[in-house]
Amino acid sequence: MAPRRGRRAHRRGGVRALGPQHPRAGPLRPPGLRATDRDGRAGHLPARGRRARARPARPAHRDLGDVVRIHHVGVAVAAIDEVLDDYVALGYTVGTRVVDDERRVEIAFVRNGDYVIELVAPAAADSPVDGLLKKVGPSPYHLCYVVDDIAVAVRELRSAGYVRITAPSPAPAIGYAAVAFLHHRRVGLIELVELAGPDQGVVV
Numbered sequence: 001m002a003p004r005r006g007r008r009a010h011r012r013g014g015v016r017a018l019g020p021q022h023p024r025a026g027p028l029r030p031p032g033l034r035a036t037d038r039d040g041r042a043g044h045l046p047a048r049g050r051r052a053r054a055r056p057a058r059p060a061h062r063d064l065g066d067v068v069r070i071h072h073v074g075v076a077v078a079a080i081d082e083v084l085d086d087y088v089a090l091g092y093t094v095g096t097r098v099v100d101d102e103r104r105v106e107i108a109f110v111r112n113g114d115y116v117i118e119l120v121a122p123a124a125a126d127s128p129v130d131g132l133l134k135k136v137g138p139s140p141y142h143l144c145y146v147v148d149d150i151a152v153a154v155r156e157l158r159s160a161g162y163v164r165i166t167a168p169s170p171a172p173a174i175g176y177a178a179v180a181f182l183h184h185r186r187v188g189l190i191e192l193v194e195l196a197g198p199d200q201g202v203v204v
Contacts, residue, residue, distance in 0.1 A: 067145050071193055071201060072109065072116040074142040076129040080108045080121045092117070095204025098173045099123055107173040111204035118144070142181070142189040146201065150178050150194035157182050175200040
């Protein structure tokens with residue numbers, strides 16, 4: 001007897017395969033989908049008659065010198081004195097504290113285990129963190145990375161699409177180590193620091 005409409009049966013080697021409209025049939029594959037490729041990995045194939053769209057090549061790896069580690073996380077706050085007790089209550093130890101007149105900020109470093117936070121508060125009306133505080137309030141806003149050669153790192157990052165915000169210059173809060181700020185539209189703000197020795201970056 002012929003199969004009823006909506007139910008197509010196929011016999012291959014004595015095994016009945018249910019047609020795609022049968023309620024027991026498996027899910028339909030969208031056009032261009034295959035279960036596995038030649039290596040057994042799942043993936044998509046372009047529909048017949050369509051050309052596969054090539055994925056953009058990843059940018060080549062750039063030698064930034066050795067990025068040793070994250071030095072600290074920068075957090076903008078309204079006033080250092082107002083938040084220190086809050087961080088101490090969270091288990092942080094207070095370390096270096098300075099007023100950087102050139103950058104128009106007051107800075108205090110706090111540490112909890114391996115984690116170091118740089119609290120940055122405005123020291124003048126035109127402080128670089130003043131606008132951030134007005135927009136979003138207290139918040140993390142940059143990561144600082146230790147590099148072995150800040151000039152090389154800045155040059156390579158700029159060629160990779162970063163915008164240099166400040167040129168390398170001594171930072172009193174980090175033992176006058178050279179620091180530079182850069183920004184990327186997908187990454188955000190970062191700081192680089194080149195340490196002259198193992199003790200220069202000790203802030204807590």
